[in-house]
Amino acid sequence: MLSLCWKNIWRNKTRSLVIIFAIVFGVIGGVGFSAFYNGMIYQRLDAAIGNEVSNIQIHNPHFLENKEINDTIANMASILPILQNNKQIKAFSYRIKTFSMVNSANSSNGLLLLGIDAEKEKKVTGIYQYVKQGHYLDSCKKNSILIGQKLAEKLKIKLRSKVVVTLQSSSGNIASAAFKVAGIYNTGNTSFDERMAYVKYDDLAEIVGFNPGMAHEIAITVTDNKLTDTVTDKLKTKLAGYSVKSWKEIMPELGLMTDSGQYMLLIYMTIIFLALSFGIINTMLMAVLDRIREIGMLMAIGMNKLRVFIMITLETILLMFTGSFIGLILSYILVEILKKTGIDLTAFASGMADMGFSAIVYPFIEPNAYIQIVVLVIITGILSSIIPARKALRLNPSEAIRTQ
Amino acid sequence: MKIIEITNLTKVYSENGNEVVAVNNVNLDFEQGEFTAVVGPSGSGKTTFLNMVGGIDNPTEGQILVDKVNICSLKSSELIDFRMNNIGFVFQAYNLIPVLTAKENVEFIMFLQNKPKAERAKRSAELLNAVGLSDRMNSRPSKLSGGQQQRVAVARALASRPKFILADEPTANLDSKSAETLLDIMEKLNREENITFIFSTHDPRVVNKARRVITLVDGQVAKDERNN
Structure with missing residues (x-):
């Protein structure tokens, strides 16, 4: 037939x-x-996932709603061992995250400033791979800043230019600090490159008045993206009282x-x-x-x-x-x-x-x-x-x- | 032995609102091994009669017993199976499947009967040999002459080992020589294998060969003659 x-x-x-x-x-x-x-x-x-949010993030529950400088993650010392002992977690990094104003001699712009541990962050996000001029923060002096190419163009600044960052400190006052542009990155995502800048954790902690170990965000990378939901659920159980969110919850549109x-x-x-x-x-x-x-x-x-x-x-x-x-x-x-x-x-x-x-x-x-x-x-x-x-x-x- | 018994067979068509009686109260019997020609002028009801005997058209009245089975009372699906296993058809226009070879055309009905492949191959070869086409087994119909195609059709009709074969004007599209060859083959099969043939025909050559000639006029049997 x-x-x-x-x-x-x-x-x-x-x-x-x-x-x-x-x-x-x-x-x-x-x-x-x-x-x-x-x-x-x-x-x-x-x-x-690779450059920004990572697989999972932990926050003080109020931080995501209010973005207040003092809504830091409480009792960090008890969280870190839980993360270190989970074999499905590849790496994690803690960050200070604050909205700031950056001023150059010619212009100014709002940005989200991240205070990072450069070595730890390297294992969680791949921003270091996109540095087109200068260096990533791991080999830089104090008060160095890594900015996006789009922001550099907007502020009309170059490598080694000085910028002044103004932000709110933990005491509620306005604090300012001068940073030298150590590196310029270009991810190809102009909106990201325009609004994100990175400084060393210690530098930013000093400016906002945080004690060592205080952070707004812990970014976690899992061994396989498919494990994101499983690890998120486990951490939610173990870290009741904290906000534990997967990338799907943080960026639902994605x-x-x-x-x-x-x-x-x-x-x-x-x-x-x-x-x-x-x-x-x-x-x-x-x-x-x-x-x-x-x-x-x-x-x-x-x-x-x-x-x-x-x-x-x-x-x-x-x-x-x-x-x-x-x-x-x-x-x-x-x-x-x-x-x-x-x-x-x-x-x-x-x-x-x-x-x-x-x-x-x-x-x-x-x-x-x-x-x-x-x-x-x-x-x-x-x-x-x-x-x-x-x-x-x-x-x-x-x-x-x-x-x- | 009677293999077909026809009683009060009537077929009435409705054409443009008028009733046309194609076959009118026909009573006939056919014995095993008969070589019968059904003749008559165009419109006399020959084809309608053959279609009803072959179970591809339903009578308005009457009954047809084939080997004591009233085919008029069979359900559509039962009738299809009955036709496949009991009746062989030879059509005026050959009606071979053009994409299949002569051998595959003969085998096809045995495939429908779910016969094993080896049996199909053996019987189709035998039948094509019997109709003188053993050298054209793998030819497609388009590569065969009209007479050869009709011989393949006869082999196909015999493939299912039917109780009788109905041939609707089998020589109408053939030249004299091809028609003679075909008739000789069918007559030989009739005499040697005792296969029953019923033809509808206008062809005097078929009438001359037939041992029984039934003449239909206006759907009724006008004459029923036997020439032994």
Whole structure:
């Protein structure tokens, strides 16, 4: 039966090839777009986790609401051993985090100033990898500052320029300190580069008046991003009274985007196959109408309705499967190539960077997405064959045999 | 031995609101091994009669017993199985499956009967040999002449080991030589294998070969002659 169906498909080569090519391009379009979307979202996610939020953060519960300078994490000494003893935690770093005003000779700008332990932070976030001029904070003198390129441009300052940072101290007074630009980084995310600056923990602690070990935030990196929820839950249990949040809770929009990425492919492919199904129905209807006499003969000599239905359905599925198989192979090759070369969107880089996305997107797709497409192909094939099969089943053999 | 018993067979069509009686109260019996031609002018009801005997059209009245089974009372699905296992068809326009070879066309009905592959291959080879096409087994219908295609159709009709074969104007599309060859093959199968053939035909060559000739006029049996 399968052999007969396969041969039947190629009775009208042009008609079958047209629909097969439509399926091939549909699959490439769907897979390609999904891979691009995935690449864009996961790169944004990697950047957000890798450069900014890390996997998990611990705060004083009031800090996230009020951002008050004195809402530090209480009893740090009891928390750190819990983190050190958890084997699923790769590294952690504590930070002083304060909103400040930075002034240069020419301009001023608001920013989020992070006081970090440079060595520890290196294990949690990858900002040191983006230093384009000067040095990261681990090899710098006292009162050095690491700023983003966008901020440097805005303040019209260069490496080794001096800036004055004004912030609120723990006593409630306004404090100021001069910093020398030790390094300029560029993550490609202009909004991040404009609003984030880093200084050494000890320098900032001294300015705001914190005792050693006082911090607003502990950033944690886990051994595998998939463990984020598990570790978060464990820490929530052990650290009742503290705010323990995963990156999904801290940046829910990113969580939503990554979750939706899984369904995007199915949604795209469903829409594409729905559109293609009309073409397939038309092709198969033509195939049935071309073979009325033959189908009448088959019914006369003893082919029952179930077999007629199976024959038409198999032909439809084979047609779809052929197109989808070619489409999937070409999509796989395309995605594998683009995964290495990336898609250069430099022309739109400014807009992309403003939204926090990289200018070069490296598409990728989960292997199980291909299985989902095959299942979708079979479902669409069966559904598309119903109308042509119904047409065939309604034939009266005695009349069909006499059809010219 | 009677293999077909037809009683009060009537078929009435509705055409443009008018009732047309295609077959009118026909009573006939067919014995095993008969070689029968059903003749008559166009519109006399030959094809309708054959379609009803073959179970692909339902009578308005009457009954048809094939080997004591009233095929008019069978459900649609039962009738399909009955046709597959008991009746062979040869059509005027050959009606072979164009994408299959001669051998595959003959095997197809045995595939529907779920016969093992080896049995299908053996029988199809035997039958194609019997109709003189052992050298064209792997040819597709488009590579065969009309006469050869009709011989493949005869082999296909025999493949399911039916109780009888219905042939609707089998020589109508053939030249004289091909028609003669085909008739000789069918007559030989009839005489040597005792296979029952019922033809509807206009062709005098078929009528001359037939040992029984039934003449239908306006859907009724006008004559029923036997030539031994």
